[in-house]
Amino acid sequence: MPVYEYEHVFDECEIAGTTFAVVQGIGEAPLEFCPGCGLEVRRVVSQVSVQVRRSTDPEKAAARGFTTWKRSEQGVWEKLAGSGVDVILDPDKAP
Ligand SMILES: [Zn+2]
Helix, strand or coil, X not given: CCEEEEEECCCCECCCECEEEEXXXXXXXXXXXCCCCCCEEEECCCHHHHXXXXXXXXXXXXXXXXXXXXXXXXXXXXXXXXXXXXXXXXXXXXC
C-alpha cells in the first residue's frame, strides 16, 4: 500500500510533528484530521499523487523529514520510519 504524506494546516503537534505520512489503500479517503492530535491536516501533493504506481518508501520519506505511521488496528497507529513517537493511540477508537 502506498504512503501518503500529510501536513498540519495551522499548527504542528508534539506527536506527529508538522508533517507526517501514513500507509493507506489507494481507495481510502484522505485523512482530514491528525490521528495524534485531532487537528486539521491536508495531504501533501507529492509523486505519490502524480505517479500512482509508485509508492513512497517509508525510509525515503524519513530522509525527507516525514515520519510514517501505519494503522495496525482500529485507533492504533504504529511507526514504520522516521522520528517521533512509536505508537499513536486514538483515545476515541482504541480498544
Ligand atoms: Zn497532530
